[in-house]
Amino acid sequence: MVDATDKKCYVDFGYEDVPYDEKSRRVKQVFDSVADRYDVMNDIMSCGLHRLWKRFTVSLCQLKPGNRVLDLASGTGDLAARMWSAIGHNGELVVADINPAMLSNGRDRLIDEGISGNVRYVLADAESLPFPDRFFDVITIGFGLRNVTAKQNALRSMYHCLKPGGRLLVLEFSKPTVPGLSRLYDLYSFSVLPKMGRTIAGDEESYRYLAESIRRHPDQETLKCMMQEAGFESCQFYNLAGGIVAVHRGYRF
Amino acid sequence: MKLPGVILAGIEATFNRLLMEQPDLICPALDGRCICLNLTGVDLALFFRFTADHVILLDEFEQCADATISGTPLALASAGSGNNTRDLRFDGDLQAARAFGDLLQGIDLDWEEWLSRYTGDAIAFHIGETIRYCRQWGGQAKQAFAEDLRDYLQTETRQLPVRDEVEQFVRGVDELRADVERFAMRVQRLHHRIGSDGL
Known part of the structure; x- marks a missing residue:
């Protein structure tokens, strides 16, 4: 497992192994490239299911009015928008992303939807969050953890920023659990998805990376163990779409 | 046996919605406690971990539950509807188990x-x-x-x-x-x- 001390080691970038420092640069290139068509592609790739997955994730947050929440790797702000309505005007929403293009798109979209006032935008790396300890009630990261170079460091960083009783929700692609689904899913990911990326977003390589990075991402049980190792308790995962996507939840007590 | 995550989340959400409407149901005896509901016959264990204002429903719990209530689904249903609890088995902290029983009976679903x-x-x-x-x-x-x-x-x-x-x-x-x-x-x-x- 990659640790903060191993900065000379190689890490995965899809099926490639790249130097530690290069991964974040290449992930940035991917998201710079897809930022403008990100929402459209999400809708097409998942047949709109990503909206249900995000709704389900927010329902697991147990949000209350007045909560302070952090949406990491916020992208175009889908999760953030849903959480904002639950925390009310007394709450505080922090929207963070490591990629300026995605953060800018997300900010524009949230402002267009009238979501403002108690919202802050932060360009931040999930591995070293610039927030005090015990600061947030809820942290979410939707389809972002697999792009983080040192996932364990990021989980530890999130753990420290949570208040006691706070929870982390990780929405991420995972490993299909329904028999026979894996073959179909592979066919879709490696044959259909890159072609869709080329046609709609004009970028085949980024969507090939998407498929590869999903395969390299830890499966449900491994991610749960990583969360427990970072200090989270009462960890539980919820498979969606036959395990193609899973929501992991862990608490800091 | 394990319940699918979506069903587990649905039960938890329903529980928390009811608790939000009747917040005084979570008594201090339950705060921070974990109660295991063990359904014998169907081999299903559900862990209810309580915080100050909501409940977390788990199908696994890394530590030992504070109290365990075991029984068949019928026996639990019978106890839940206020009838006898003779067919149930209680282990661990009885005060927490009783508080949990009171909570279940106190829930008034205004559907x-x-x-x-x-x-x-x-x-x-x-x-x-x-x-x-x-x-x-x-x-x-x-x-x-x-x-x-x-x-x-x-x-x-x-x-x-x-x-x-x-x-x-x-x-x-x-x-x-x-x-x-x-x-x-x-x-x-x-x-x-x-x-x-x-x-």
Whole structure:
């Protein structure tokens, strides 16, 4: 497992192994490239299911009015928008992303939807969050953890920023659990998805990376163990779409 | 057995919605505690971990639960509806287990109010009225069917005895059993006397 001390080691970038420092640069290139068509592609790739997955994730947050929440790797702000309505005007929403293009798109979209006032935008790396300890009630990261170079460091960083009783929700692609689904899913990911990326977003390589990075991402049980190792308790995962996507939840007590 | 995550999350969400409407149901005895509900027969364990304002539902718990309530689904349902708890087994912190039982019994699901948020008051009221009518009709039909069946079996076909006959028979059996026991004791006493007198 990659640790903060191993900065000379190689890490995965899809099926490639790249130097530690290069991964974040290449992930940035991917998201710079897809930022403008990100929402459209999400809708097409998942047949709109990503909206249900995000709704389900927010329902697991147990949000209350007045909560302070952090949406990491916020992208175009889908999760953030849903959480904002639950925390009310007394709450505080922090929207963070490591990629300026995605953060800018997300900010524009949230402002267009009238979501403002108690919202802050932060360009931040999930591995070293610039927030005090015990600061947030809820942290979410939707389809972002697999792009983080040192996932364990990021989980530890999130753990420290949570208040006691706070929870982390990780929405991420995972490993299909329904028999026979894996073959179909592979066919879709490696044959259909890159072609869709080329046609709609004009970028085949980024969507090939998407498929590869999903395969390299830890499966449900491994991610749960990583969360427990970072200090989270009462960890539980919820498979969606036959395990193609899973929501992991862990608490800091 | 494990419940699918979506169902688990649904139960948890329903529970928390009810607790949000009745926040005083979570008493201090439950704060920070974990109660295991062990459904024997279906081999299903659910862990309810309580925080100050909500409950977390888990299918695995890394530590030992503070209290465990074990029983068949029927026994749990019977206890949940306020009937006997004889068929349930309690382990661990009994105060926490009792607080959990009180919480389950204290939950008052005002489903008509919940439905009205989605359908409006008028439609929710009509649905409620229909369901109440169906429930009342179902209760009456069940009672009428039971009475008709009893009359048919007891009076017309005479396959079953009437209650008085059964009670008389049971009383007779009890008296006979008592007589036999008394007689056995008397015979035993006579045996002892014969043995001690050397006759």
